[in-house]
Structure formats: structure tokens, C-alpha cells
Amino acid sequence: MHPQHDMSKSEELFARAELVIPGGVNSPVRAFRSVGLTPFFVESARGSRINDVDGNSYLDYVQSWGASILGHADPRVIAAISEAAERGTTYGAPTEHEVELAEVIASSVRGVAMVRLVSSGTEAVMTAIRIARGATGRDRVVKFAGCYHGHSDAVLAGGGSGVATLGLPDSLGVTKNAVADTLVVDYNTIPDINSDVACVIVEPVAANMGLVPPDPGYLEGLRSACDQAGALLIFDEVISGFRISRGGASEHFGVDADLYTFGKVIGGGLPLAAVGGSQDLMRELAPTGPIYQAGTLSGNPLATAAGLKVLSLLDPRAFDELSARVERLVGGLVEAISASGLEVQVPRLRTLFSIFFTDAPVRNFADAKRAADSGVYARFFRSMLARNISLAPSAYEVGFVSLAHTDEDIEATIEAAGESAIEVLESL
Numbered sequence: 157m158h159p160q161h162d163m164s165k166s167e168e169l170f171a172r173a174e175l176v177i178p179g180g181v182n183s184p185v186r187a188f189r190s191v192g193l194t195p196f197f198v199e200s201a202r203g204s205r206i207n208d209v210d211g212n213s214y215l216d217y218v219q220s221w222g223a224s225i226l227g228h229a230d231p232r233v234i235a236a237i238s239e240a241a242e243r244g245t246t247y248g249a250p251t252e253h254e255v256e257l258a259e260v261i262a263s264s265v266r267g268v269a270m271v272r273l274v275s276s277g278t279e280a281v282m283t284a285i286r287i288a289r290g291a292t293g294r295d296r297v298v299k300f301a302g303c304y305h306g307h308s309d310a311v312l313a314g315g316g317s318g319v320a321t322l323g324l325p326d327s328l329g330v331t332k333n334a335v336a337d338t339l340v341v342d343y344n345t346i347p348d349i350n351s352d353v354a355c356v357i358v359e360p361v362a363a364n365m366g367l368v369p370p371d372p373g374y375l376e377g378l379r380s381a382c383d384q385a386g387a388l389l390i391f392d393e394v395i396s397g398f399r400i401s402r403g404g405a406s407e408h409f410g411v412d413a414d415l416y417t418f419g420k421v422i423g424g425g426l427p428l429a430a431v432g433g434s435q436d437l438m439r440e441l442a443p444t445g446p447i448y449q450a451g452t453l454s455g456n457p458l459a460t461a462a463g464l465k466v467l468s469l470l471d472p473r474a475f476d477e478l479s480a481r482v483e484r485l486v487g488g489l490v491e492a493i494s495a496s497g498l499e500v501q502v503p504r505l506r507t508l509f510s511i512f513f514t515d516a517p518v519r520n521f522a523d524a525k526r527a528a529d530s531g532v533y534a535r536f537f538r539s540m541l542a543r544n545i546s547l548a549p550s551a552y553e554v555g556f557v558s559l560a561h562t563d564e565d566i567e568a569t570i571e572a573a574g575e576s577a578i579e580v581l582e583s584l
């Protein structure tokens with residue numbers, strides 16, 4: 157067994173936190189429950205590494221759940237934030253950076269002509285669904301099991317991410333009425349939709365039940381099913397946008413949606429997200445249209461400064477470089493883990509990957525759940541953490557590699573994975 161880290165300060169903080177914050181955390185998966193540990197508390201982070209309050213340093217594959225594509229505390233982003241902060245942190249009035257960020261997103265994503273900036277992916281999805289319902293005059297929303305679209309009532313049903321991690325069927329506190337118009341179907345299955353459907357919302361690359369890429373032709377199939385029924389297609393690109401390529405999944409697969417949501421990468425580590433689409437649809441929003449949406453901190457100057465700086469550094473070469481790095485990592489992980497005799501699938505789509513301990517490819521939530529329920533991931537997580545590698549503390553999340561991860565980081569991770577796999581196998 158690998159020597160356990162000193163975690164005394166983290167444990168002390170967690171005990172205090174549990175008295176004043178439910179579960180000790182401000183977002184459930186952070187509590188490390190599904191991997192059977194108490195979480196480390198962060199002191200600082202830089203590049204590929206994250207450092208805890210007890211002086212331990214980990215190679216980080218969480219990267220704030222994908223919000224840090226350049227790596228932590230990139231000096232160029234910090235400078236942009238500091239410079240913005242000197243001029244005030246929020247005004248509740250429009251700024252030039254909001255215009256620039258909207259222009260950058262609109263010029264990067266094929267189906268987006270206009271965007272409204274908000275502060276979280278949850279908000280972006282709420283607004284996208286409201287636009288779809290308002291514009292079509294229909295109520296029903298179709299979503300897919302294992303896809304996560306934030307924590308708003310209408311789309312929490314059948315959610316991935318933390319909902320899946322905690323094994324929650326749904327959430328208490330969501331009324332029957334709130335989900336009466338939500339239909340949950342299997343991912344990689346084309347739903348039967350008719351004329352009461354306002355929209356089909358999908359993660360074009362599912363990344364909240366581990367990584368489940370769309371089957372060939374799947375997104376095209378959703379596009380034509382929506383067209384036939386007169387429903388709108390929403391691509392929730394909160395993870396895939398500006399992560400698998402600059403134009404996200406719509407560019408990668410050559411399929412356009414009607415509405416798009418973005419978050420994570422585009423805020424450069426600050427709270428920022430966006431909903432976008434055609435001018436016709438987006439002008440339905442107040443003040444030009446009858447669909448209401450607003451936000452005190454929307455388009456926040458620190459967040460737009462950080463987002464603009466990050467997006468300015470993400471040229472096509474950056475995505476190719478990152479993709480090559482993830483390809484090396486994934487190849488190494490498959491080899492090192494398989495060598496131990498453990499059955500593993502490590503799907504990759506460009507810059508995203510995840511690890512499923514199972515012998516068959518994962519195509520939907522039922523497959524992902526089978527892999528997670530084996531409990532092997534939790535053991536692997538603990539063995540990796542003991543070797544100073546921080547993976548997502550849940551079998552349902554993807555891995556995020558940043559542009560700051562070096563070849564040596566990748567090699568160290570592969571070596572640790574080989575050792576961990578042997579340790580896990582011996583423990584089973």
C-alpha cells in the first residue's frame with residue numbers, strides 16, 4: 157500500500173465545513189463521497205498542479221471541471237483579471253468586453269449569430285429552454301439519460317454528473333408539474349418526437365456520465381427528427397464548446413443546432429456562461445422580445461476579461477496540441493491498466509477522455525452505470541490520489557487535460573496508473 161498523505165488540516169477544515177455547509181461543500185461531488193474519502197482543501201494551484209492545505213501537491217485532471225483549459229492561474233489570464241479589477245468589478249451597465257466576447261463566440265460557432273451572457277451553465281440552459289418554449293409555443297422538452305444540463309427543475313430528471321454520482325433517481329423538491337413536460341430517453345437513441353415537443357436538448361458529446369461520444373449519424377438523426385417535428389435542437393456545449401475544438405461539437409461533427417449553451421472554458425475560470433443562436437431566436441429575448449431573462453452580474457467585467465484572454469489564446473493549433481497530448485495519455489492508460497489484467501475502456505474524443513472499468517464500450521447511461529457500480533473506479537481513484545494524481549472523484553465525470561500539462565506529467569500519470577491498476581486488482 158502507498159503511504160497515505162498527511163491530511164490533518166484538510167480533515168480539520170472539512171469537520172468545520174460540515175457544521176456550516178451541507179456536506180461540507182458547495183457542490184455535491186466535491187465531497188468525495190462516492191470514492192470514500194474526505195476531500196483535500198485547496199491552498200493554491202498553478203498550471204497542471206493543485207496544492208492542498210497540508211502541503212501535498214497533485215497533478216490535476218479536474219481543472220475546475222474543465223473551466224481551466226490553459227491550466228491553473230495562467231499569468232496572462234491573471235493579468236487580464238487584475239487589470240479589469242482595477243477599473244471596477246461590476247457596474248450593472250454594458251461594457252466593451254461584453255461586445256467583444258459575444259463577437260468572438262458568434263464568429264467561432266457556425267450556428268451562433270447572437271449570444272446572451274449569463275453567470276452559469278445552469279442559467280444558460282434555463283434560458284435556452286425558455287426561448288425554445290416561447291418561440292415554438294410548445295411545452296415538452298426531450299432530454300437524454302445521463303446528460304447533465306445544470307440543476308434547474310425541468311432538466312434535472314435523469315441527470316448525469318452529481319445526480320448520477322449520488323445515485324439520486326431525481327431530486328426531492330422538484331414538483332411533478334415542473335417535470336411533467338420533460339421526457340427522458342436513452343442517449344444514442346433517436347426519440348420519437350411529435351408536434352408537442354418544443355426542443356430536444358443534448359450534450360452533443362456526452363461528458364457527464366463519463367465520456368460517451370455520439371454514435372456515427374446520431375446528431376444528424378436528432379437534427380432531422382427535430383426538423384420533421386418542428387422542434388428546436390439545443391446543443392448543450394458547456395463542456396464541449398471551445399474544448400474539443402474552437403467551434404465545439406457542431407464544427408467537429410458538421411451538425412448545426414438551433415440554440416447553444418456554453419460555459420466552463422469561456423469564463424476562463426470565472427463565473428460566465430452563454431446562450432446563443434440565430435438572430436431571429438435570440439431577439440425573442442427581452443428587451444427586443446417577449447421572453448424574459450436577466451442577471452445582476454451577467455457579463456461581469458472580470459469574467460469577460462478572463463474569457464476573452466483565454467479564447468484569444470485558443471487557436472486551432474492549441475486544440476491539436478491538446479488533442480495529441482490526450483491521445484498519448486489515453487494510449488498509455490489503456491496499455492498500463494490492461495497490462496495489470498483489469499478490464500478497461502478509455503474513450504477519447506479529441507481533448508476529452510474518461511476511464512470506465514468494464515469490458516464493453518459504453519454507449520449510454522445504463523452502460524456507464526454498470527461500469528460505475530463495480531466500484532473499481534473508486535479504488536483506482538484512491539490509488540491514484542495516493543500517488544499524487546487527482547482524477548475526478550466520481551466514475552461519471554470526464555478527465556480534463558490542460559495546455560499546461562507537460563509530457564513528463566503525462567508519463568508520470570501513466571506510470572501511476574499502471575501501479576494503481578495492480579494495487580486495485582490485488583484488492584478485489
Ligand SMILES: *Cc1c(COP(=O)(O)O)cnc(C)c1O
Pocket residue numbers: 275276277278279281304305306307359364392393394395419420429
Ligand atoms: C457543468 C454543466 C452545466 C451546468 O453548468 P454550471 O455552471 O455548473 O451551472 C450544464 N451543462 C453541461 C453539459 C455541463 O457540463
